[in-house]
Amino acid sequence: xxxxxxxxxxxxxxxxxxxxxxxxxxxxxxxxxxxxxxxxxxxxxxxxxxxxxxxxxxxxxxxxxxxxxxxxxxxxxxxxxxxxxxxxxxxxxxxxxxxxxxxxxxxxxxxxxxxxxxxxxxxxxxxxxxxxxxxxxxxxxxxxxxxxxxxxxxxxxxxxxxxxxxxxxxxxxxxxxxxxxxxxxxxxxxxxxxxxxxxxxxxxxxxxxxxxxxxxxxxxxxxxxxxxxxxxxxxxxxxxxxxxxxxxxxxxxxxxxxxxxxxxxxxxxxxxxxxxxxxxxxxxxxxxxxxxxxxxxxxxxxxxxxxxxxxxxxxxxxxxxxxxxxxxxxxxxxxxxxxxxxxxxxxx
Amino acid sequence: xxxxxxxxxxxxxxxxxxxxxxxxxxxxxxxxxxxxxxxxxxxxxxxxxxxxxxxxxxxxxxxxxxxxxxxxxxxxxxxxxxxxxxxxxxxxxxxxxxxxxxxxxxxxxxxxxxxxxxxxxxxxxxxxxxxxxxxxxxxxxxxxxxxxxxxxxxxxxxxxxxxxxxxxxxxxxxxxxxxxxxxxxxxxxxxxxxxxxxxxxxxxxxxxxxxxxxxxxxxxxxxxxxxxxxxxxxxxxxxxxxxxxxxxxxxxxxxxxxxxxxxxxxxxxxxxxxxxxxxxxxxxxxxxxxxxxxxxxxxxxxxxxxxxxxxxxxxxxxxxxxxxxxxxxxxxxxxxxxxxxxxxxxxx
DNA sequence: TTGAAAGCGCTAACAG
DNA sequence: CTGTTAGCGCTTTCAA
Numbered sequence: 001x002x003x004x005x006x007x008x009x010x011x012x013x014x015x016x017x018x019x020x021x022x023x024x025x026x027x028x029x030x031x032x033x034x035x036x037x038x039x040x041x042x043x044x045x046x047x048x049x050x051x052x053x054x055x056x057x058x059x060x061x062x063x064x065x066x067x068x069x070x071x072x073x074x075x076x077x078x079x080x081x082x083x084x085x086x087x088x089x090x091x092x093x094x095x096x097x098x099x100x101x102x103x104x105x106x107x108x109x110x111x112x113x114x115x116x117x118x119x120x121x122x123x124x125x126x127x128x129x130x131x132x133x134x135x136x137x138x139x140x141x142x143x144x145x146x147x148x149x150x151x152x153x154x155x156x157x158x159x160x161x162x163x164x165x166x167x168x169x170x171x172x173x174x175x176x177x178x179x180x181x182x183x184x185x186x187x188x189x190x191x192x193x194x195x196x197x198x199x200x201x202x203x204x205x206x207x208x209x210x211x212x213x214x215x216x217x218x219x220x221x222x223x224x225x226x227x228x229x230x231x232x233x234x235x236x237x238x239x240x241x242x243x244x245x246x247x248x249x250x251x252x253x254x255x256x257x258x259x260x261x262x263x264x265x266x267x268x269x270x271x272x273x274x275x276x277x278x279x280x281x282x283x284x285x286x287x288x289x290x291x292x293x294x295x296x297x298x299x300x301x302x303x304x305x306x307x308x309x310x311x312x313x314x315x316x317x318x319x320x321x322x323x324x325x326x327x328x329x330x331x332x333x334x335x336x337x338x339x340x341x342x343x344x345x346x347x348x
Numbered sequence: 349x350x351x352x353x354x355x356x357x358x359x360x361x362x363x364x365x366x367x368x369x370x371x372x373x374x375x376x377x378x379x380x381x382x383x384x385x386x387x388x389x390x391x392x393x394x395x396x397x398x399x400x401x402x403x404x405x406x407x408x409x410x411x412x413x414x415x416x417x418x419x420x421x422x423x424x425x426x427x428x429x430x431x432x433x434x435x436x437x438x439x440x441x442x443x444x445x446x447x448x449x450x451x452x453x454x455x456x457x458x459x460x461x462x463x464x465x466x467x468x469x470x471x472x473x474x475x476x477x478x479x480x481x482x483x484x485x486x487x488x489x490x491x492x493x494x495x496x497x498x499x500x501x502x503x504x505x506x507x508x509x510x511x512x513x514x515x516x517x518x519x520x521x522x523x524x525x526x527x528x529x530x531x532x533x534x535x536x537x538x539x540x541x542x543x544x545x546x547x548x549x550x551x552x553x554x555x556x557x558x559x560x561x562x563x564x565x566x567x568x569x570x571x572x573x574x575x576x577x578x579x580x581x582x583x584x585x586x587x588x589x590x591x592x593x594x595x596x597x598x599x600x601x602x603x604x605x606x607x608x609x610x611x612x613x614x615x616x617x618x619x620x621x622x623x624x625x626x627x628x629x630x631x632x633x634x635x636x637x638x639x640x641x642x643x644x645x646x647x648x649x650x651x652x653x654x655x656x657x658x659x660x661x662x663x664x665x666x667x668x669x670x671x672x673x674x675x676x677x678x679x680x681x682x683x684x685x686x687x688x689x690x691x692x693x694x695x696x
Numbered sequence: 697t698t699g700a701a702a703g704c705g706c707t708a709a710c711a712g
Numbered sequence: 713c714t715g716t717t718a719g720c721g722c723t724t725t726c727a728a
Contacts (some may be wrong), residue, residue, distance in 0.1 A: 015502060017721055030698045033722060043697055061501040066479045067424065068721035071704050078479075081456075086443050092434035099461055108475055110458040113447055127456055131414045131426075135460075153409040154363060275650045299616075302623045303651040311672045344627075377716045381706060392713050416705035419720045472702055 179218030204270025552618025
């Protein structure tokens with residue numbers, strides 16, 4: 001009644017170990033170990049014994065201690081992924097698919113989200129390394145090379161996804177081509193409205209980030225094709241936050257004294273600010289501007305046909321990623337995957 | 349040149365251990381251990397020595413092996429969470445906040461997503477237990493009690509979030525009240541359109557799932573208040589998939605030969621199917637039905653004022669959850685957190 | 697066919 | 713103030 005283990009939870013009930021099982025079966029711990037991890041055939045352990053041990057393990061609710069197992073075999077089945085945010089479909093799709101593919105390979109995926117914060121990223125990487133991950137994928141990392149260096153020092157294989165680094169292999173979207181395709185579409189859609197020669201307004205994204213830089217290039221490419229040069233006034237990039245986008249648009253209108261007829265938005269989360277700005281702006285009551293967004297959200301696509309979206313090809317990106325992981329190849333450079341423009345047919 | 353360790357990656361470069369550090373510093377491994385895990389004050393180790401060791405660790409890129417540490421101290425700093433999907437803002441918010449709060453407590457969060465699949469859920473739970481998580485949170489689990497039983501057998505503290513169980517403490521939303529409030533709003537909004545006495549159509553959600561059951565109750569409550577009895581024909585619940593919702597709506601119209609004027613949708617993912625159905629349905633070209641959705645997506649809210657949404661109070665839910673975790677209390681039953689109706693003001 | 701034994705890297709008494 | 717020692721639970725030679 002006053003027993004030590006009758007506390008508020010059964011947390012300290014000792015777990016069954018292979019020693020307990022060995023005792024129950026009247027065999028040695030190593031036999032139990034062999035049976036439980038499938039190496040018993042080559043140890044030529046009796047079929048009958050194997051079954052007996054399996055049954056016992058079942059009955060006792062035995063569960064392998066991966067901590068001990070990993071320590072002993074000096075490796076782990078952990079594969080880590082660092083991801084910036086969970087607030088959009090793109091990263092959501094990446095994570096879901098990553099987990100499924102990792103599990104299919106007998107790896108245990110551990111994901112952690114770092115809020116686009118460079119410090120948190122490397123702290124998380126350190127922790128994952130400390131937990132002995134066998135591989136570490138840095139997705140959309142602010143400073144992928146720093147993570148790669150940490151991994152290298154610890155002998156952990158590392159890869160970059162979504163945002164490239166120079167030290168580890170990277171799988172990213174073909175941002176430039178995707179942005180150009182998207183820009184062309186908005187240019188065409190807004191043809192009647194835009195004052196001739198006036199470029200689209202680019203909003204959202206980090207100016208220092210590879211993807212944003214490439215998207216701006218593609219954006220300029222498409223303009224150049226029809227003889228428009230885009231000056232820096234029309235590129236409003238600071239970060240991905242909705243409020244920043246909204247503020248930048250207000251500022252733009254205040255200084256230029258005209259509202260944009262067409263917008264290129266760098267991410268769905270920035271789009272949130274852009275849409276808020278549009279719907280609360282009386283000037284757009286009659287006609288909303290044409291919008292193109294790099295990244296896809298099915299609901300947005302459906303609800304507003306003025307918004308054209310680019311979908312990154314997550315399945316192909318992850319095929320490429322796991323291709324490298326499976327081969328343990330660290331020497332492949334940057335792989336670029338094409339994107340797809342999604343447009344709900346105007347007929348529907 | 350043909351050295352064993354000059355393979356395609358540096359994966360096998362041996363990691364620095366406390367023994368290496370001890371050797372370099374000319375002290376014992378236990379001293380190093382004490383310094384590195386902060387217990388050196390009570391061991392009254394010299395300040396100078398401590399600093400020297402810290403520096404050495406830095407230089408050598410030492411990283412604690414949590415596998416060994418956990419094994420030794422017979423505990424781990426891992427806190428596991430199982431989550432059904434990453435395809436909506438609700439679970440995204442839960443996971444982001446969960447991670448932050450876990451880290452704030454010195455725990456290492458590991459999340460895994462189980463696709464609303466009961467088998468995957470328990471497989472994932474087993475794996476987490478095997479990896480020695482100290483706590484396991486089952487979020488939106490199909491069969492929480494089964495997970496709790498596994499945890500109990502392993503001495504792991506477990507908790508339920510979003511969907512309640514009977515064996516472990518649970519934090520959930522007040523689904524019934526939330527659904528009633530939402531229903532009232534849609535009833536009022538669609539007052540002019542609905543044929544008198546005709547109920548709203550309820551779409552999406554699993555009929556066996558606690559939350560769906562409660563939401564249906566709230567839905568009926570609100571109808572009852574204005575004297576409408578809802579027959580089962582008006583409850584179309586099978587699962588959360590967009591296609592299912594769309595199919596159910598088609599079937600409804602086919603048999604009832606009238607289109608609904610107002611809809612209550614069980615989740616944002618089901619809403620995707622509903623919206624697709626609405627926008628591709630020529631019958632709604634002039635006026636879309638009024639929609640209420642249990643769960644919130646900022647973009648949807650902004651883009652369509654016909655859609656009213658309920659936001660679950662993730663911060664408060666997680667406060668409650670960590671309240672229980674911090675106290676290691678397994679005896680608190682079900683905590684229900686109120687929800688909030690989000691409606692973009694029609695003036696804007 | 698099977699068992700004994702050493703060791704993975706770290707921690708925590710306990711003895712100095 | 714510091715080192716020695718005995719594990720934590722599992723894996724894996726090596727002997728038998």
